[in-house]
Amino acid sequence: MRILGIELRRTTALLLGVLVAVVMVGLLSWGPSTKNSTAWTRQWTTLAEWVRFMLAFSWPLALGVGALQGLRDRRSGVEELFGSTPRPRAWRVGWTLVALAVGLVTAYAVVFAVGAVQVRSSTSYFHWGWLPAALVGVLALVGVAWLGMGLGRLVPSPLMPPVLAVAGLAVTSVGFGRPGDGLPWTALLPTLPFPRSVFTAVDGSVSAVQAVWFAGIALSGFLLVSLRRRWLGALPVLVAAAVVVPLLPATAEEAMSADPVAAELVCAGQLCLTRAHEHERAALTGPAREVLRLMAKLPSPPTSVREAGLSERGELDMRLPEPTDAVWVDLDEFTYFRATPPTPDQMTTYWLAGAGTRTCYGDHIPRTLTREVAARTVMTAWLTGRLEPLPVYRLWLGEETDGLAARAWEHLRALPEPEQAARVQAAREVQAACSGDALTTLTGGTT
Amino acid sequence: MARAVSAAEVAPTGYAWQVQAEGLRVRAGRTMAVDGLDLRLGRGVHGLLGPNGAGKTTLIRSLATVLRPASGRLEVLGSSVSGRLDLRRVRRALGYLPQDFGYYKRFTVREFVEYVAWLKEMPKRDVPGAVQRAVERVGLADRADDRMKTLSGGMVRRAGIAQAIVNDPEVLLLDEPTAGLDPGQRVRFRELLQELGSDSCVVVSTHLVEDVAAACTDVVLFNAGRLVFQGTPDDLAAAGGPADVGDSPLERGYSALLGEAGGW
Numbered sequence: 001m002r003i004l005g006i007e008l009r010r011t012t013a014l015l016l017g018v019l020v021a022v023v024m025v026g027l028l029s030w031g032p033s034t035k036n037s038t039a040w041t042r043q044w045t046t047l048a049e050w051v052r053f054m055l056a057f058s059w060p061l062a063l064g065v066g067a068l069q070g071l072r073d074r075r076s077g078v079e080e081l082f083g084s085t086p087r088p089r090a091w092r093v094g095w096t097l098v099a100l101a102v103g104l105v106t107a108y109a110v111v112f113a114v115g116a117v118q119v120r121s122s123t124s125y126f127h128w129g130w131l132p133a134a135l136v137g138v139l140a141l142v143g144v145a146w147l148g149m150g151l152g153r154l155v156p157s158p159l160m161p162p163v164l165a166v167a168g169l170a171v172t173s174v175g176f177g178r179p180g181d182g183l184p185w186t187a188l189l190p191t192l193p194f195p196r197s198v199f200t201a202v203d204g205s206v207s208a209v210q211a212v213w214f215a216g217i218a219l220s221g222f223l224l225v226s227l228r229r230r231w232l233g234a235l236p237v238l239v240a241a242a243v244v245v246p247l248l249p250a251t252a253e254e255a256m257s258a259d260p261v262a263a264e265l266v267c268a269g270q271l272c273l274t275r276a277h278e279h280e281r282a283a284l285t286g287p288a289r290e291v292l293r294l295m296a297k298l299p300s301p302p303t304s305v306r307e308a309g310l311s312e313r314g315e316l317d318m319r320l321p322e323p324t325d326a327v328w329v330d331l332d333e334f335t336y337f338r339a340t341p342p343t344p345d346q347m348t349t350y351w352l353a354g355a356g357t358r359t360c361y362g363d364h365i366p367r368t369l370t371r372e373v374a375a376r377t378v379m380t381a382w383l384t385g386r387l388e389p390l391p392v393y394r395l396w397l398g399e400e401t402d403g404l405a406a407r408a409w410e411h412l413r414a415l416p417e418p419e420q421a422a423r424v425q426a427a428r429e430v431q432a433a434c435s436g437d438a439l440t441t442l443t444g445g446t447t
Numbered sequence: 448m449a450r451a452v453s454a455a456e457v458a459p460t461g462y463a464w465q466v467q468a469e470g471l472r473v474r475a476g477r478t479m480a481v482d483g484l485d486l487r488l489g490r491g492v493h494g495l496l497g498p499n500g501a502g503k504t505t506l507i508r509s510l511a512t513v514l515r516p517a518s519g520r521l522e523v524l525g526s527s528v529s530g531r532l533d534l535r536r537v538r539r540a541l542g543y544l545p546q547d548f549g550y551y552k553r554f555t556v557r558e559f560v561e562y563v564a565w566l567k568e569m570p571k572r573d574v575p576g577a578v579q580r581a582v583e584r585v586g587l588a589d590r591a592d593d594r595m596k597t598l599s600g601g602m603v604r605r606a607g608i609a610q611a612i613v614n615d616p617e618v619l620l621l622d623e624p625t626a627g628l629d630p631g632q633r634v635r636f637r638e639l640l641q642e643l644g645s646d647s648c649v650v651v652s653t654h655l656v657e658d659v660a661a662a663c664t665d666v667v668l669f670n671a672g673r674l675v676f677q678g679t680p681d682d683l684a685a686a687g688g689p690a691d692v693g694d695s696p697l698e699r700g701y702s703a704l705l706g707e708a709g710g711w
Contacts, residue, residue, distance in 0.1 A: 002574075003565050010553045077549025081610075084511040085566035086538035092566060 007099035011072070016065040016145065017103030020058045024111045027054050037337040038195040041118035043276060045201045045259065048130035051111055052137045052192040056175060059144055059190045060168025062104060066145035067161040069100065070152020070225065090226035097149065097222060101142045108138045124279040125262060132207035133192065139211060140190035143218030144168070150224025150233055180252025187248045187255060188213060198276045198332065199263040199309050200256045209247045216240020263309035274309040277331050287347035291327055294348075294383045295356055299425045302327050302356055319360050321433040327356035328432075335391075346391065353390050355379035355424060360434035368437065374404035375427060375438035381409055382424050404439065411443045462525030464489050465618050465648035466510060470519035472672075473502075473509045479517070480505035482672035492644035494659035494680075495652040496701065497669035503652040504546050506669070507622045510650065511543040524617055539568050542616030546623050546652075548607040552596035556587055556606050559595055563610040581613040584639060586632075600627040608636070612643065619649045625658055637662035656697045659683075668704055676704045 008014055027033070033040045033050045040050035073079055082092065112134065152160050175186050179193040186193075187210065192202060216236045224233035249255040262276040271288040273281055288305035295301045306326040322328045335350050336342060342350070354376035361369060373390065381387040387409045389402065412420055427438040466488040473481040480502040495503050508514040509521060509528075516529045526537050550559055560578045569577060582591045585605040590598065598606060604627045611619060625633050640662040643649050653659065659666055659680060666683045668676035676683065680697060687699030691706070 003562065006554065006558045006562060010551065010558065072551065076551050077547055078551065079549070080508075080513060080545045080547065081543060081549060081563070082566060083513045084538060084541055084543045085563070086535035086568050087566040 003095050004098060004102070007095050008102060011096060011099050012065050012069045013099040013103035016062060016100065017107040019061060019065070020104060020141070021107040021110045023061065024051065024054045024058050024107075025114050027057060028111070028115070032194065034339075037198050037277070037332040039337065040115050042122050042337065043125065043198045044119055044123070044127060044130040045262070046195045046198060047112070047115040047119050048133040048137070049192050049195040049202065051115070052133055052190070053194045055137055055140060055190040056172040057169070059141060059172055060165045062141050062145040063148040063168040064161040064165030066100060066148025066221075067152035067164045069096065070149035071156050071158065071160065073153065074156035089228075093225045097146055097225065100145045100149065104141050104145055105138055108141060122279065123276065125276045127261065129201050129259065132204055133202045136207050136210045136214060137190065139218065140214040143214045143221060144190070146218050146221025146225065148221070150221045153225055154230055179256060183252065183255060184245070184248030184250050188244070190214070197310065199259050199274070201259045203249065203255060203257040205247075206249055206255050209244050213240050213244045265306060265309070267304070270304045272304055272306040274307050276309070277307060280331065283341065283344070284347065286344045287351060290344075290348045291351045291356060294352060295327070297383060297421065298355070298428070299421050300324070305329060305351065307331055308358070319358060319434055321435070322358065324429055324432045327351055328358055330358060349391055352380050352383055354431050355383060355428040357428060357431040360431070370400045370404060371437060371439045373401045374408060375431065375442055377401065377405040378408045378412060378442055379424055379427055379431070379438070382412065382420060408439060408443050462522070465524060466650070467522045468519065471509070471521050472517045472519050473505050473514055474517045475502070475505040475514070480672055481509065483519070484672065484674055486667065486674055486677070488648050488650065488665075490644065490646065490648055491664035492640050492649045492651060492662055493665045493667055494663035495650055495667050495669060496654065496656065496659060498705065499654070501669045502672040503669055504622055507620050507650065507652055510618065511541060511620050512538060535568070539614065540617040542611035542614065542619040544607045544611040544621045544624055548603065550595050550603070550606070552594065554595050555592050556582060556595060556598070556609070557591040559606065560610045560613050564613045567614045569614050577613050577615070581609040584612065585609045586635060601629060601632055604628055605632070608639075615647070617647050619643060619647055621649065621651045623652055625653060625655060633658070656695065656701055660695070660697050668701065670705055
């Protein structure tokens with residue numbers, strides 16, 4: 001243990017640990033990983049997945065710094081002296097490798113601790129499903145540092161660390177695409193695509209396959225550092241590749257599996273939330289009650305507010321039909337999980353839009369968008385009694401929708417009261433089913 | 448300083464000579480640097496003298512078990528080091544200061560000596576005491592907790608001697624240990640050598656004849672991979688006459704013997 005203490009103090013191990021922790025926490029606390037419901041501080045799964053995503057930067061760093069450590073023996077010229085000592089080489093370098101591992105595992109744990117403290121206070125959905133992905137990440141990090149040390153010993157040139165770090169970055173940048181891009185090969189990367197949904201997680205079988213692969217890399221690193229016959233060091237990687245490649249996932253669906261427990265709805269009163277978002281109940285009960293109260297004007301009003309726990313995000317051109325007996329809300333839209341949470345009034349407004357229906361369009365914005373938005377605006381106005389632009393749809397379409405909505409609103413208000421209610425009810429059904437044109441339904445075809 | 452003595456240390460030795468070579472041939476690169484050497488070394492300080500390229504370093508490296516003999520027989524502490532045998536027992540009892548002494552620059556003196564003690568598989572409980580004693584014996588106690596890279600050339604050499612003697616070796620191999628030492632340090636070093644030679648076999652390679660005169664009990668004169676002369680410093684001095692080149696009796700003996708062997 002004294003030797004481990006010396007190695008920790010006198011090698012790059014602690015420096016590497018500090019660098020990895022600072023780089024990862026720094027990158028995670030800034031940019032897309034802090035946004036939306038999939039932020040790294042909101043769910044255990046997304047914490048693990050975002051940390052894995054950021055390995056794109058710390059993994060090449062570990063490779064380069066490992067290589068720097070690998071240069072030490074040759075550049076210090078200690079081989080002659082140490083060659084005359086009885087302690088086997090594997091044992092001697094073993095402690096150096098352990099020191100690197102201690103530095104990296106500590107750094108990884110620190111990154112997780114920083115995230116975990118925040119996750120604990122933002123979700124009540126705890127589970128251990130995130131652990132395999134997290135463990136694979138730390139194995140990949142330690143393994144590549146060892147491999148770097150082996151390669152540094154193999155080619156003891158001062159150019160080796162920077163060249164390896166850049167090469168490592170080139171490798172991890174392959175994984176920056178959308179989920180499923182480049183599969184099956186991107187499954188060999190230490191990184192994961194950044195999380196899109198809190199209701200999916202890396203499939204356990206993928207983590208198992210990756211664990212074998214990175215264990216092979218780590219073992220290769222160890223052999224490269226410790227063996228006299230260095231070509232043997234290639235064996236574990238080759239064996240691991242032979243085992244793993246046939247088992248790699250071919251599609252995004254195989255790589256990610258749904259988390260049914262996270263998406264399970266828990267109902268209390270008239271508000272049903274997924275387990276993942278159960279923590280938000282206190283903040284949402286008020287708005288849910290208010291929305292249902294306002295919608296009671298409809299001939300067949302919805303009786304509950306239910307969360308649509310969607311594992312597919314932005315993949316479909318058009319939303320699937322949804323029943324009209326509930327107000328379906330998608331908390332994962334960018335409206336709710338923000339740096340400063342919306343007020344109850346804002347939530348009520350969001351949910352009332354389109355008489356408690358969700359928009360139909362997906363990634364692809366249709367030409368009929370202005371008509372859909374105008375219809376949703378008018379439906380909301382009928383419930384609240386005030387014609388106001390919807391909060392999120394101003395953008396560049398503002399003027400056009402305002403004009404359409406104003407004309408439709410005039411037309412609707414001119415009708416007798418029961419007819420108004422029937423039309424709004426019908427428009428709500430059209431909008432819920434995403435078939436037909438809600439604005440036509442509202443105005444009877446005049447606008 | 449008191450220390451525990453293990454049973455292995457007081458057990459009778461099973462060999463007559465600490466180092467015994469017969470017809471030893473060792474290759475250094477393409478040349479046969481040690482070529483048919485017969486040599487027996489017991490306790491005491493053996494000064495290994497010879498011109499550059501005589502094969503001194505190659506001999507020391509093979510004694511240190513770093514180089515394997517090409518042919519012949521070489522026994523260190525009664526064990527053959529020629530074949531593919533387990534060298535761990537022999538290596539535990541070796542001390543070695545290579546000519547190019549490599550060290551980890553970021554380590555402190557104490558850490559480096561402790562690291563070598565660990566590599567020599569010393570019992571854990573003996574290490575801290577042994578390290579302190581070794582560092583004190585070379586006069587580096589006040590710099591023991593300084594980084595190696597902050598030391599001067601002479602201090603690095605002394606740290607190198609400290610790591611070599613930390614395990615109280617039975618065979619101590621010092622390849623040009625006095626290079627970089629100033630005259631005062633050299634005098635202290637010779638005292639240390641005499642002390643060490645009283646209970647172990649010390650082999651010192653040098654080309655400074657005065658080191659040999661002052662500290663060695665035995666001189667091994669070596670040229671072109673072969674033994675030219677082995678005897679006491681007085682024997683070496685006696686070999687020379689007034690007609691030989693040199694400023695001292697030893698130097699005249701040295702040049703007389705090498706002249707015969709065609710070394711000049």
